Amino acid sequence: MKNLIPYFTLGYPDNNTLKDFLMAMPVNKINYIEFGFPSDDPRYDGPTIRITHRVGNQNFNDGFYKPIFQYFKSNGIKMYSLSYYSDIGPKFEDFISYLISRGFSGIIIPDLIIDYYSEAEEKISYLNNKNFEYIPFFSPSTPDHIIKKIAEMTSSWIYYGLQPSTGIDIPYEIDYTTERINQLLPGREITYGFGIKTEEDIKQLMKNGGSGVAIGSYIEKMLEKNDKKGFLDYINKIRGVLDDE
Amino acid sequence: MKNLIPYFTLGYPDNNTLKDFLMAMPVNKINYIEFGFPSDDPRYDGPTIRITHRVGNQNFNDGFYKPIFQYFKSNGIKMYSLSYYSDIGPKFEDFISYLISRGFSGIIIPDLIIDYYSEAEEKISYLNNKNFEYIPFFSPSTPDHIIKKIAEMTSSWIYYGLQPSTGIDIPYEIDYTTERINQLLPGREITYGFGIKTEEDIKQLMKNGGSGVAIGSYIEKMLEKNDKKGFLDYINKIRGVLDDE
Amino acid sequence: MISAINSEIIPENWYNVIPDLPEPLPPPKDSKAEFSSINLLNKILPKEVLRQEFTFKRYEKIPDEVIEQYEQIGRPTPLIRAKNLEKYLDYGGKIFYKFEGATATGSHKINTAIAQAYYAKNEGVNGVTTETGAGQWGSATALAASLYKLPAQIFMVKVSFIQKPLRKIVMNLYNGNVVPSPSNLTEYGRKILSENPDHPGTLGIGISEAVEYALDHDYRYMVASVMNSALTHQSVIGLETKKQLELIGEHADVLIGCVGGGSNFGGFTFPFIPDHPDTEIIATTADEVPKFSKGDYKYDLMDSAGVLPEVRMYSLGADFVPPTIYAGGLRYHGASPSLSLLINKGRIKSDEVNQEEVKNAIRTFANTQGIIAAPESGHAIATMLNYVKAHKNEKKTIVVNVSGHGLLDLSIFQ
């Protein structure tokens, strides 16, 4: 089964609305979930998600989410944290221990190999030793040799962002992208995300060997409008598209 | 025997001095002689000879020279007139009759194919019909096809000027020149003139197939100085050079 | 030059350094929380340019229509061995120079202007617009637009517009509409003029006017430098140079170029990055704009008006005001992100030269090689002369990019 990975910034638009959406989500249609820990400087996110961080920062409260994390964990859904190294760097080990304690399977750190490349190797080894998945985040601007090197240091799935930042409508080329990635990372499980535009694109990505898609900005917009029905329909629709493949 | 062709402007520096030089000339050392009929516009002559024309124009007097012409004729020396077409053109036929009456063998007309090219063919035919030699005058600026064409219309010897005008010290290239001329006019009798610089050059010209040299400016200078001895020595010396070959 | 070999020298593909960088390139980011200037790019850049801005593709096919115009404006440009200069310097090595001044508008700027105008034309827009300081970029934009029969609206910083009347003539000859900025063609310009009718203008104001004009008239905005797409288009310089060196069996030991926004430098040197690991690469700036030695490697605004995104680069601060140096094209406060990264990682070195050195370098180059280099390019030449002096006994093959001629900047010698 292809993976559908919804993304949520914790605390957006408010704790209760988010909980409402999360609990309504049909757990049999997803297998991974991505939680954004609100950042002070979500610089590689687009305007939609940037706002969710600012709001989430006000609202996030571990006590509120602890049972929710527990709920997903017990339903066999793997949880991944999206966190900026600029936020967690100073207290990296504590934060990883915290994530483990909350049942998370791994972490995505979009700025680690961009802005802290010299520290990346050490941190990835640390996570490997903890048996905690480090999910490499690559994008069009990740050089080939770095994609190879980082991928070799890990064995988990890989997150490939089609856009320079989330929710930005910049032309991308699916065939070239998958060709590149398949060549650099043969046989690897790849999730595509960051501004996928159409169902057609999703189909194409899966046809070309992708193993899943991550959906973020679109969901945040429905949370903002409190459109739970729209959200559920959307999840079902994408699930259908993925299953078609 | 190679030809030595001395040149004199009639009437220069005065009739008597010129006569004195002419009569002193050893007739066995020369076989052609060239007489310049003073021109109003000797434009293809250098400064030395230009002056002789101006002076000669004042002095020339047919009656004075008639016996001299007779003297050379009777000594078997062929006489050639050097005349500008700009002077003789209007009374061309009369002038040719006059030359014939004075025992001349032919005529050199330096400006005919330069400034009156369109009339040249007709005039040359006229001379041919009269059995009067037309001596083609060529120079570095005569185009190849014209050298060929004019030469084919005549059978006499040919006057090749090494310089654009007489007595002008401009670098020339003997080997190239004779190569060109021999190629364009194989087997033809060629006299070189117009500013030959050294005895070495004369030797070289003869060695390369030239049949004679014409000497002008140098002689005029000795006439000017009334240096008869120098003149006779020079004639002897050049004769020697030619005979060496 | 029309000859059998032309098609062999002009490359078929541009080269994009992104996939070969030593580390991932920090992407552009929005400087304001609510407004996405990255999204704005979507509305003002041709789609293809935007795509190229973020592509990982190492090679980007140059459209046939662009190659045709490259040939029309004088590509390939010559690579000439500066034998007279070698003799003058008594240098045992070899000095080559690539001469972008041989193109129609007299500098490398035309290389990206043609590409951008082509993509704009292809998308059926009404015209193109841009800002210009000293006028090099405005000239290139005007000609490129004219080649594809597009109108061009150029906002020229008012003080330069007044000081450089010849540049305006050039742009007019190329069918460009040039106005001094601030102008009354835009709301932004009108607002500034109403506050101060004698405002001398700035590049930031010019950019803001051009962007507003593009949005209002369905024009596209033309990017002079700094951005990755511009550097990719400029790679034609380096790719030709590589090919030309190859044809004569030479290997570049040292590459030298000058840096304003980084486009001629990146275009010239980046194609050597993947397969010339031992080639020394040196970026020259003006003493007065010491971005690499005194600037920080940080996220900063591309333009003082904050219209375009922030990028991570060496920067002296978007509001840095350099002294009025004679090399207008080197006054920019930052440098292209990819170049900045390569400098930060030590792959590319930097150098700074002062006005006197540059003037002398231009003089020496003129009276030995005959070429009067642009003041910007004079910096690269000055660094090259210093390099030769410092490495007198090493017989290196040095290649310097002379990004433009200085025939419209002669007044600096007055």
Next chain:
Amino acid sequence: MISAINSEIIPENWYNVIPDLPEPLPPPKDSKAEFSSINLLNKILPKEVLRQEFTFKRYEKIPDEVIEQYEQIGRPTPLIRAKNLEKYLDYGGKIFYKFEGATATGSHKINTAIAQAYYAKNEGVNGVTTETGAGQWGSATALAASLYKLPAQIFMVKVSFIQKPLRKIVMNLYNGNVVPSPSNLTEYGRKILSENPDHPGTLGIGISEAVEYALDHDYRYMVASVMNSALTHQSVIGLETKKQLELIGEHADVLIGCVGGGSNFGGFTFPFIPDHPDTEIIATTADEVPKFSKGDYKYDLMDSAGVLPEVRMYSLGADFVPPTIYAGGLRYHGASPSLSLLINKGRIKSDEVNQEEVKNAIRTFANTQGIIAAPESGHAIATMLNYVKAHKNEKKTIVVNVSGHGLLDLSIFQ
């Protein structure tokens, strides 16, 4: 451009048209009875130049040292098919242009300047000297002298010296010493200045000063145009063009160039004379200097001062003073003897164009091809545009010589 093919395009020999003329060329003659200005040439020209002036040799070997400098200053120059212009004119034929503006000093003048300076250097003289009007020739002389490390003393007509300060800068960058003429460097100049300190100068005075300076300082005088040796050196233009056309399998049906003294025109077209009997050849002059239509084919002075010999040519009279037209290089009253003869014999046709046509032609050429042509070259372009209009349906291959760029003459558009 450095490439394997360069050496194939730059010819090994110059071409001299003399042996291929339809009739013998009337030689130069002295205008004064007592004084031989032809002899004077002997003292002021390098021996080799003088020899070439009167040689019948069809091919003259270009010395290796000259070929090396030809490469240094940008030869071969490009031959470009003006596809944009063809489209703009909707012309079914082909238009090519040879671009001499691509050389270091921006015009063809450098081709003969290098040769003359080389021969002067070879003969161990102290320096070279010449006069210059608008400055093109002075720039070429200064650079050529600098390339062979000879001092150059340039007498620039005073009024131009004042009006064109940029030209002076260029010559200085090329190590040339430039003074306004009349100057106090010569007796002749001092005499004129003592009579009128504000004398504006003339080309004739400049020539007299240069000749005097050459005689007094063991310098050699450099000949800009008109004389045969200069045309022979310029034949590098036409020989390259022939080769370039050959390489792409094209045949020139029509050749067009502009005529001042005739050097760029002769250099461009004469190499086609011997083996292209059917090629139409058209010489363009300015309406204001109608030498071919209103001048006489006669012996006349080469210079108004009467220092140089008389030659047979089309002339409006050595004291002809044309209106101050924008194309300084076309103001000369006569035209090279060989060209005059070819026109007189009908082998070459002539055309005249007016200022407005020329300006429009330069504009059209600029915004289609990107090249801002020199005003002189603009005349050739104007004739070409008229030719295309008049022969719209004949698919000719037209080749036009663009003898220089106009970047230092932009003020005509002000």
